[in-house]
Structure formats: C-alpha cells, structure tokens
Amino acid sequence: MNIKKRKITGLNLLNQDRAPLERRAVQFLFVLVILFIGIQFIRFVNSYADPSATVLVHRPAGVEAFLPISALVALKSWLYTGIFDSIHPAGLVILLLAMALSLVFKRSFCSWICPIGTLSEGLAIIGRKLLGRNFVLPRWLDYPLRSLKYILLSFFMAFILIFMDGPSAYGFLQTPYNMIADVKMLDFFKNLTVTGMTVITVLALLSAVIQNFWCRYLCPYGALMSLLSIFSPWKIRRNGDTCISCQKCTAVCPNQLKVAKAKDILSPECSGCLNCVKSCPVKGTLEFSSPPFSSKRLAFDPKRAAIILVVTWFMVVGVAKFTGHWESSIPPEMYRILIPQAEQFNH
Numbered sequence: 001m002n003i004k005k006r007k008i009t010g011l012n013l014l015n016q017d018r019a020p021l022e023r024r025a026v027q028f029l030f031v032l033v034i035l036f037i038g039i040q041f042i043r044f045v046n047s048y049a050d051p052s053a054t055v056l057v058h059r060p061a062g063v064e065a066f067l068p069i070s071a072l073v074a075l076k077s078w079l080y081t082g083i084f085d086s087i088h089p090a091g092l093v094i095l096l097l098a099m100a101l102s103l104v105f106k107r108s109f110c111s112w113i114c115p116i117g118t119l120s121e122g123l124a125i126i127g128r129k130l131l132g133r134n135f136v137l138p139r140w141l142d143y144p145l146r147s148l149k150y151i152l153l154s155f156f157m158a159f160i161l162i163f164m165d166g167p168s169a170y171g172f173l174q175t176p177y178n179m180i181a182d183v184k185m186l187d188f189f190k191n192l193t194v195t196g197m198t199v200i201t202v203l204a205l206l207s208a209v210i211q212n213f214w215c216r217y218l219c220p221y222g223a224l225m226s227l228l229s230i231f232s233p234w235k236i237r238r239n240g241d242t243c244i245s246c247q248k249c250t251a252v253c254p255n256q257l258k259v260a261k262a263k264d265i266l267s268p269e270c271s272g273c274l275n276c277v278k279s280c281p282v283k284g285t286l287e288f289s290s291p292p293f294s295s296k297r298l299a300f301d302p303k304r305a306a307i308i309l310v311v312t313w314f315m316v317v318g319v320a321k322f323t324g325h326w327e328s329s330i331p332p333e334m335y336r337i338l339i340p341q342a343e344q345f346n347h
Contacts, residue, residue: 018252019121020278020302023111026310027118034115037062045183048332048339059335061326063182064091068221070181071095072160073169080166086329087173088181093320097313098221102228105300105309106235106272110215110222111254112309117222117271120207120215121254127208134211136256145217146269153220153227179330180338187342212254216269226268233290234300236265236276242285249276249286259286274302 043057064071067088074085074092085092098109110117124134137145160169172178188196206213215222236259238249249259255269259276272288280286289299300308320326 018254018275018279020274022302022306023274026112026306027121029310030113031115031118033062036060041182041186045186045339048335051340056332059328061090061328062094064088064328065094066185067091067181068095069156069160070173070178072156073164073172073178076160076164077166077169077173081170083170084325085173087179088328089325090320090327093316093325097316098225099228101309101312102225103231104234105305106229106232106270107222107225107268108272108305108309110225111271111273112306113313114222116219117212117215120212123204123207124211124254127211131209135209137210142256148217149219149223150227152218153223156220157224176338179334180342183339183342215271216255229270229272230266230268232272234272234288236270236272237287237289237297238263238265239285239287242282244282244285246281248279248281252276252279272305274305278302 037060040057040060041063044059047053047055047057068091070088071091071094074088075095078084078092098113101109101113127134136142164172177184192200203214203218210216238259240263243260245260247260250257250261252275253259254273254275255267255271257265257267257270259265274288277286277288287297287299288301288305289297291297317326
C-alpha cells in the first residue's frame with residue numbers, strides 16, 4: 001500500500017519543475033550569453049552591410065557555436081594537417097570542449113549549456129502547463145525514431161571524415177562561403193521561407209507535446225555527445241540498500257530511463273541533468289559519481305556540477321583567447337567585401 005502511494009507521489013512530479021535550481025541557473029546564464037552574442041552579431045553584420053557605415057562593430061566569436069558542420073570540417077583538417085583553423089577557431093574550440101565534457105560528465109553540454117536543449121525543455125514545460133502532461137511515444141515507435149539522430153550523424157561523419165580528404169577539408173575552410181557561414185545562417189532566419197517556418201513550427205509543437213523531441217530523435221550533435229558519453233566515468237548510480245522504490249527518479253527522467261530499477265545508468269541517452277538526484281527523497285541513494293576508488297566515490301551534487309561546468313567552460317574560453325585560438329583571422333577589409341555579397345555564395 002505504501003509503495004502505491006509513493007508511486008502516485010512520483011507521478012505527481014510531472015507537473016512540477018524537474019530540474020535542480022542550479023541547472024536552471026546555468027541554463028539562464030548561457031541564454032543571456034547567447035542573447036548578447038546574437039544582438040552583437042546582428043549589429044556586426046549590419047555595420048558591414050552598410051557601405052556608408054563609419055563605425056564597425058566587433059564580431060562576437062561565440063557565434064561560431066552555431067556552425068557545427070564547419071567545426072567538424074575544421075577538426076578533420078586539424079587532424080590531417082596539424083593546422084588549427086584560423087577562420088572559425090572558436091567553433092572548433094567549442095566543439096572540442098563539448099566533446100570533452102561529454103567524455104567526462106555524460107551529455108552535460110546538452111542538458112546544462114546547449115541553448116537548443118534549454119529551448120526544448122522550455123517548450124516541454126509549456127506543453128505540460130497547457131495539456132497537463134507530455135506524451136510518451138510507444139516503444140515500437142520510440143526506438144526507430146531514436147535511431148534517426150545517429151543516422152544523421154553517420155551521414156555527416158561519413159561525408160566529412162571519410163569521403164572528404166584532408167586537403168579538401170582545409171580548402172573548404174578557406175572558401176568565401178565558409179568565411180561567412182555565420183552570416184548565411186543569420187540570413188536564413190531573417191528571410192525564412194514558408195517551408196522553413198513550417199518546419200520550425202512543427203518541431204516546436206512536437207517539442208511541447210513530446211519532451212525533448214528534437215534532442216531525443218533528430219539532433220546529430222546530441223548523437224555525437226551520446227556516443228562519447230558512453231565512456232564517461234561519471235554516471236548516475238543507485239544504492240539499492242537505501243532505495244525506497246518511490247519511482248520519483250524514473251518519473252522525472254526526461255529521457256524515459258528506468259532509473260529506479262538500475263544500479264548504474266549506462267545508457268547513452270542519459271544527459272547528466274541530475275533531475276533524478278534532485279527528486280530522490282533519501283540522501284545518498286542516487287549520486288552522479290565516478291566508480292569507487294578505495295571504497296570511495298567522487299560524487300557531484302547539482303551545486304558542485306554547476307560550478308565545475310561553468311568554471312571549466314569559461315576557463316577554456318579564456319585560454320583559447322589568450323593563446324590566439326578564439327578570434328577569426330578574417331580582416332575587416334575582407335568582411336567589407338564578403339558580407340554585402342553574402343547572397344551570391346550558395347555553396
């Protein structure tokens with residue numbers, strides 16, 4: 001009887017915020033950073049697009065976080081030539097940093113930092129408020145749909161890492177199209193077609209109805225982080241001796257993992273969001289920890305995880321700036337030529 005009551009209590013968490021306050025704070029911080037970068041980048045493009053402009057706005061290098069394909073090509077070029085990309089160096093730094101975080105702390109980049117992940121969570125919260133719940137696809141449909149993001153990742157990885165040789169990768173980085181790929185991206189959103197608007201609207205509606213729809217089924221970037229996270233030493237670990245089987249951890253897992261039945265969460269779908277750790281009513285039963293060393297685990301609660309992720313992120317960015325691996329080498333004179341002609345570069 002008590003177990004049934006506890007299960008109902010766990011299900012009641014569906015209409016509450018499932019995330020630790022510390023994770024929400026980190027997400028809010030990065031949303032503010034992205035908004036600042038976006039506004040600054042629009043001002044940058046407008047200043048260079050106007051031939052009569054006398055004051056040119058500095059380009060924020062952080063916008064390169066939205067150029068994952070260029071970053072993958074830069075990674076291939078770097079591995080082949082040993083030359084770190086100077087056209088969009090921040091993009092390569094961010095890709096490497098996201099990969100490193102996934103190798104160590106599961107898909108923490110996706111659940112704590114990625115603005116698309118934050119937007120997806122926000123839409124799911126709105127969906128719960130409006131509909132009373134988020135819907136879960138049946139297993140026979142969920143499994144094949146989950147494979148789509150890995151298929152998309154395989155396509156990009158095969159094309160860039162296998163079919164594109166080193167000289168071709170390096171040559172692509174020097175093309176005018178790649179130099180202003182960020183400007184082309186902005187133009188895409190400024191001049192959305194009916195088809196583009198329809199696709200974005202459908203994805204937004206699906207994300208409101210089905211939690212993490214984009215991240216769970218379609219994001220190739222997330223698929224890469226998922227594969228890397230398999231090797232992460234830090235995992236959600238459950239102490240069966242103190243677990244009271246309240247099912248709260250399973251109820252709040254955004255990736256539909258059966259946390260209450262597992263000893264260690266090994267699934268690549270685990271994003272290290274720590275929702276389950278927050279929901280557990282018995283201290284020490286659920287931990288985000290490394291394997292035990294000398295009968296002791298190194299565990300991170302949400303507060304420690306937030307501090308480590310934020311400090312690591314900004315420290316790496318600071319080092320990249322100090323060593324000259326952050327700002328683009330494209331001179332203002334080149335932007336003066338390329339940006340007004342952006343529409344001419346289609347490939």
